Amino acid sequence: MLDDLARDLDPAAIVTDRDMIAPWEVDWRQRYRGHAPALLAPRDTAAVATIVRAAARHRVSLVPQGGNSSMVGGATPPAEGDALLLSLRRLNRIRDIDAAAGLAVVEAGVILSTLHDAALAQGWRFPLTLGARGTATIGGLVSTNAGGTQVLRFGTMRGLVAGVEAVMADGHVHDGLAALAKDNRGYSLDQLLIGAEGTLGIVTAATLRLAPAVVARGTAWAGVASPADALALLRRFQRAGRAVESFEIMPADTMAAAVAHVPGARPPLAGTHRWHLLIEATAGSAEEEAPDALLERVLAAAIGDGLVGDATIAASEAQADAFWRLRDSLSDAERARGPAVQHDIAVPVAAMPDFMIDAAAACDARFPGTHASGFGHLGDGNIHFHVRAPGGIDRDRWYAEDAPGITAFVHDLVTAAGGTISAEHGIGQMKRGELARLAPPGRLAAMHAIKAALDPKGLFNPGKLLAPHDPAP
Amino acid sequence: MLDDLARDLDPAAIVTDRDMIAPWEVDWRQRYRGHAPALLAPRDTAAVATIVRAAARHRVSLVPQGGNSSMVGGATPPAEGDALLLSLRRLNRIRDIDAAAGLAVVEAGVILSTLHDAALAQGWRFPLTLGARGTATIGGLVSTNAGGTQVLRFGTMRGLVAGVEAVMADGHVHDGLAALAKDNRGYSLDQLLIGAEGTLGIVTAATLRLAPAVVARGTAWAGVASPADALALLRRFQRAGRAVESFEIMPADTMAAAVAHVPGARPPLAGTHRWHLLIEATAGSAEEEAPDALLERVLAAAIGDGLVGDATIAASEAQADAFWRLRDSLSDAERARGPAVQHDIAVPVAAMPDFMIDAAAACDARFPGTHASGFGHLGDGNIHFHVRAPGGIDRDRWYAEDAPGITAFVHDLVTAAGGTISAEHGIGQMKRGELARLAPPGRLAAMHAIKAALDPKGLFNPGKLLAPHDPAP
Numbered sequence: 007m008l009d010d011l012a013r014d015l016d017p018a019a020i021v022t023d024r025d026m027i028a029p030w031e032v033d034w035r036q037r038y039r040g041h042a043p044a045l046l047a048p049r050d051t052a053a054v055a056t057i058v059r060a061a062a063r064h065r066v067s068l069v070p071q072g073g074n075s076s077m078v079g080g081a082t083p084p085a086e087g088d089a090l091l092l093s094l095r096r097l098n099r100i101r102d103i104d105a106a107a108g109l110a111v112v113e114a115g116v117i118l119s120t121l122h123d124a125a126l127a128q129g130w131r132f133p134l135t136l137g138a139r140g141t142a143t144i145g146g147l148v149s150t151n152a153g154g155t156q157v158l159r160f161g162t163m164r165g166l167v168a169g170v171e172a173v174m175a176d177g178h179v180h181d182g183l184a185a186l187a188k189d190n191r192g193y194s195l196d197q198l199l200i201g202a203e204g205t206l207g208i209v210t211a212a213t214l215r216l217a218p219a220v221v222a223r224g225t226a227w228a229g230v231a232s233p234a235d236a237l238a239l240l241r242r243f244q245r246a247g248r249a250v251e252s253f254e255i256m257p258a259d260t261m262a263a264a265v266a267h268v269p270g271a272r273p274p275l276a277g278t279h280r281w282h283l284l285i286e287a288t289a290g291s292a293e294e295e296a297p298d299a300l301l302e303r304v305l306a307a308a309i310g311d312g313l314v315g316d317a318t319i320a321a322s323e324a325q326a327d328a329f330w331r332l333r334d335s336l337s338d339a340e341r342a343r344g345p346a347v348q349h350d351i352a353v354p355v356a357a358m359p360d361f362m363i364d365a366a367a368a369c370d371a372r373f374p375g376t377h378a379s380g381f382g383h384l385g386d387g388n389i390h391f392h393v394r395a396p397g398g399i400d401r402d403r404w405y406a407e408d409a410p411g412i413t414a415f416v417h418d419l420v421t422a423a424g425g426t427i428s429a430e431h432g433i434g435q436m437k438r439g440e441l442a443r444l445a446p447p448g449r450l451a452a453m454h455a456i457k458a459a460l461d462p463k464g465l466f467n468p469g470k471l472l473a474p475h476d477p478a479p
Numbered sequence: 480m481l482d483d484l485a486r487d488l489d490p491a492a493i494v495t496d497r498d499m500i501a502p503w504e505v506d507w508r509q510r511y512r513g514h515a516p517a518l519l520a521p522r523d524t525a526a527v528a529t530i531v532r533a534a535a536r537h538r539v540s541l542v543p544q545g546g547n548s549s550m551v552g553g554a555t556p557p558a559e560g561d562a563l564l565l566s567l568r569r570l571n572r573i574r575d576i577d578a579a580a581g582l583a584v585v586e587a588g589v590i591l592s593t594l595h596d597a598a599l600a601q602g603w604r605f606p607l608t609l610g611a612r613g614t615a616t617i618g619g620l621v622s623t624n625a626g627g628t629q630v631l632r633f634g635t636m637r638g639l640v641a642g643v644e645a646v647m648a649d650g651h652v653h654d655g656l657a658a659l660a661k662d663n664r665g666y667s668l669d670q671l672l673i674g675a676e677g678t679l680g681i682v683t684a685a686t687l688r689l690a691p692a693v694v695a696r697g698t699a700w701a702g703v704a705s706p707a708d709a710l711a712l713l714r715r716f717q718r719a720g721r722a723v724e725s726f727e728i729m730p731a732d733t734m735a736a737a738v739a740h741v742p743g744a745r746p747p748l749a750g751t752h753r754w755h756l757l758i759e760a761t762a763g764s765a766e767e768e769a770p771d772a773l774l775e776r777v778l779a780a781a782i783g784d785g786l787v788g789d790a791t792i793a794a795s796e797a798q799a800d801a802f803w804r805l806r807d808s809l810s811d812a813e814r815a816r817g818p819a820v821q822h823d824i825a826v827p828v829a830a831m832p833d834f835m836i837d838a839a840a841a842c843d844a845r846f847p848g849t850h851a852s853g854f855g856h857l858g859d860g861n862i863h864f865h866v867r868a869p870g871g872i873d874r875d876r877w878y879a880e881d882a883p884g885i886t887a888f889v890h891d892l893v894t895a896a897g898g899t900i901s902a903e904h905g906i907g908q909m910k911r912g913e914l915a916r917l918a919p920p921g922r923l924a925a926m927h928a929i930k931a932a933l934d935p936k937g938l939f940n941p942g943k944l945l946a947p948h949d950p951a952p
Contacts, residue, residue, distance in 0.1 A: 107553055108830050151663050180919075180925070187630060188856075188903055191899055191900065192675065193925075194671070198671060241580075245764065247767060291718065292719075293720055353572050353658050383661075388660065425657070425659065426662040430665065446654070452933060453666050
C-alpha cells in the first residue's frame with residue numbers, strides 16, 4: 007500500500023521514521039499506546055481520497071488524527087500494528103472567512119486557537135473554546151461534537167457546523183460545505199459525521215458559523231446554598247436574555263483546593279458559601295445590554311430575596327481572568343488531592359441539582375472512604391463527577407481494582423437519571439465497553455447497522471466507539 | 480395483518496370504512512392519489528410499535544401521515560394499494576411543558592397551532608410557524624425538517640428539536656426525548672430521523688425547545704433597488720443583533736399583484752420601488768432593545784445613505800397584520816395571474832441576489848414568453864421561484880409538456896449555484912426523480928445504504944425520497 011501511495015503522494019505525506027511516528031502512537035495522557043507502521047500526512051482532500059481508496063484496495067485500516075488531544079483514546083492506533091495513522095494536520099488552511107455572512111470554511115487540521123485569531127481579525131468570533139484550544143483541530147472538534155464553556159449560549163459543534171466535507175469509505179468526497187440555511191434533501195450526512203469519531207468518514211473541512219466579536223464581557227462570582235438555588239438563578243438569567251454563556255458550579259471544598267493550588271490566588275468572596283458559581287455574560291454589539299449591568303441587576307435582586315448569599319463582579323479584565331484561572335485549575339487541584347476517577351457525564355439540566363447531591367451521597371455510601379463530588383457546566387447539565395480514593399491507599403491497586411466498579415456505579419446512576427456517560431469527550435476506546443453495556447440494544451444495533459452501511463469493510467478508526475464483538479444488528 | 484392487529488389494538492385504531500379513508504388517500508393539492516385498504520390510527524407509542532412489528536411479520540408497507548399537508552406527495556400512499564396508511568393524528572398529547580427549562584415534550588399528532596397556544600399559555604413560544612399551522616402536525620414537521628418564516632433567528636426543526644422518540648423498523652422504540660445539552664454517544668439517530676420523511680422510522684414524539692414569548696414586535700416595509708441592496712440591509716440588521724426574524728423580499732410586480740388580489744389592500748409605500756421588503760423583529764424580554772427602535776435606527780441610517788429608497792414601520796398591530804396579509808397572499812396572487820410552475824429552492828444567502836436576477840433572466844431567455852421571478856425568505860437564501868406560462872396558452876398541455884423541462888432547467892441552475900432543489904418541502908414523490916438525477920452519486924448511494932441499514936425490508940413510506948430503482952450502494 008505504501009508503495010502504491012508513494013507514486014501518488016508528495017514524499018512528505020508518507021512518514022515511516024519511527025521517531026517521527028512514536029509521539030502520535032500514544033495519547034497525551036499516556037493511557038493508551040498503539041503501533042502504526044506508518045503515518046500518512048496528506049496536505050489536501052484529494053490526497054486523503056487517494057489514501058482512502060488505497061486503504062480499501064489493500065484492506066488496511068486508517069486511524070484519523072488531529073491534535074491527538076482525545077480524552078478517551080479516540081485517536082490512538084490499535085496495538086496490533088495493523089492500522090496506519092492518518093494525520094490531518096497538514097490540511098491546515100482556512101479556505102475562506104466570509105466577513106459579510108459570518109461563515110468560515112476551515113480545513114480539518116486547523117488548530118482551534120488559530121481559527122479564533124483569524125475570526126477576530128475580521129471582527130468575528132468562533133464561539134467554542136476549551137482547554138486544548140492550542141492543540142485541538144477542527145476535524146477532531148467536528149468528529150467529537152466538541153462542547154466547552156460557551157455551549158449554554160452557542161451550542162456544541164452540532165449547532166455551529168453549517169456543513170462538512172469528508173472522504174467516505176468508497177473514496178468519494180462528500181461536499182456539504184455550501185452553507186444552506188434550509189436544505190431538505192433527505193438524510194443529513196453532515197449531522198451523521200458530527201460526533202462519529204472518524205468511524206464513518208474522514209472529515210477534511212467544515213463550514214463554521216461565527217458570532218459577532220465580543221465588545222464587552224462581564225464576569226461574576228457568586229455563593230449559593232445549593233445546586234438547586236444555582237439552577238434557580240440560571241433560570242432568572244435565561245429569562246432576562248441570551249447573554250449568559252458560562253454558568254459554572256463548584257463545591258466549597260473544591261474551590262478551596264483550587265485557591266490553595268494556584269499561586270497567589272485568593273477566594274473571590276469573603277464569607278462562607280457551600281457552593282460557588284462563576285458566571286460570564288457577553289455582548290456582541292453596543293446595542294445589547296452591558297453584561298455588567300445584566301449581572302448587577304439579576305444578582306442584586308437574587309441577593310435581595312436570599313437566593314444568592316453574596317456575589318462580586320470582576321472590576322477588571324485581570325480580575326475576570328483570575329476568576330477563570332481558579333475555575334480552570336479545578337481539575338489539577340483535584341488531582342493534587344490524591345487518586346481519583348473522573349466522569350464526563352450529563353443529565354437533563356433540570357435533574358442536575360438533585361443528581362449532584364444524591365449521586366455523591368450514593369457513591370460515598372457504596373464505597374466507604376471515598377469522596378465524590380462534581381463541578382462544571384451546570385448550565386449544560388454537564389459536570390465532571392469525580393470520586394477520590396480513600397486516604398493512604400495503594401494508588402495503582404485502587405485504579406486497577408476499585409476504579410472500574412466505581413465508574414460502573416456512577417454510569418448506572420447517570421443512566422437511571424436519563425443522562426449520558428459521555429457529555430463531551432466521546433466514547434473512543436475508553437468508554438466502548440460501557441456504551442455496549444448501557445446503550446439500549448436497539449440503539450446499539452442501529453449504530454452497528456449505520457457503521458456497516460457506510461464503512462462496510464470496517465477500515466475507519468477500528469475499535470473506537472463500537473467494538474466488533476458488540477451484538478450485530 | 481388486520482386480524483392480527485384487531486387482537487392487540489383498540490377498535491378505533493383500525494379503519495376500513497372507505498369513506499373514512501378516502502380523504503387521506505389524496506394530497507391536499509389533489510396532485511397525488513393513492514389507495515390504502517386500511518388506515519391505522521394508534522393512540523400511543525406502544526400501539527405504533529405493535530403495528531410496525533405486525534407490518535414486519537406480514538411484510539406490509541406503512542405510509543406515516545400527520546396533517547396530510549405535504550407539498551410533495553410525501554404522505555400519499557402508493558397507487559398499487561399494497562401499503563397501509565399509518566395516521567399519527569391520535570397521538571395528540573402534549574406530554575409536558577417544562578416552564579422552567581423552556582422545553583415541551585409533544586406527540587407526533589399534535590397540531591402546530593395547538594402547541595403555539597399551549598406554549599403561550601405558559602409564557603413561552605414555539606418559534607416556528609408556517610401557513611399550514613392549523614393542519615400540520617409535529618411528527619410531519621420533524622420528518623420534513625420544517626422551516627417557515629422565523630428560520631433566520633431560530634433555525635429549522637433540526638435546531639429546535641432536542642430529542643426524538645420513534646419506532647424503528649425492528650419494532651423497538653428509540654427514546655431520545657431526554658433533553659441533553661451535551662451528549663456524545665456516537666451517531667445521532669435523532670438528527671437522522673429529522674428530515675427523513677418517515678423512511679427510517681416512525682416519529683411518535685419530540686422534545687422541542689421553546690423561546691420566551693414575544694413581548695414586543697416591530698414590522699417594517701421597505702423599498703430597495705435590488706436584491707443586492709436588500710442583502711446589504713440584512714447584514715446591517717444582523718450586525719445590530721439577533722432580533723430580526725423575518726426578512727422577506729418580493730419584486731414590485733408580484734407585490735402589485737398581491738395588492739390587487741387582497742380586498743381593500745393598499746401599497747405600504749407611496750413611491751415606486753423595484754423590490755419590496757417585509758422585515759419583522761421581536762423582543763422576548765423588556766431588556767432587549769425595542770424592535771421598533773431597532774427598525775427605526777437601522778432603516779433611517781440606510782435611507783440616509785441611499786441603501787433604502789423608503790420605508791415605513793407599522794404603527795399598529797393591525798397595520799403589521801396588513802403587511803403580513805400582503806406577504807401571505809403572494810402565492811395566491813401569483814396563481815391568479817395564470818399557470819405557473821413553482822420551485823422551492825435555496826442557495827447560499829450570499830449567492831441569492833445574483834441568483835434572483837440571473838436565473839430569472841436565463842429562464843426568460845430559454846423559454847420565450849414565460850416570466851420568471853422569485854419571492855420569499857431572502858434571509859434564509861430560500862425563495863419560491865416561479866415561472867409563469869406565456870399568455871393564452873393551453874394550461875393542461877403546458878403543465879404536461881413544458882413544465883417538466885422548465886423545472887429541470889431551474890434545478891440545474893440551482894445545483895450549479897451550490898443550492899438545493901428542496902429548501903423546505905422535502906422530496907416526497909414529486910422531486911424523487913430530480914434528486915436521483917442531480918444528487919452526487921456517492922451521496923445517493925450513502926442514502927440508499929442508510930435506508931437499507933435501518934429499514935432493511937423497505938416498509939417505511941415506500942417510494943418517497945428514494946426510489947427502488949435508484950443506483951444501489
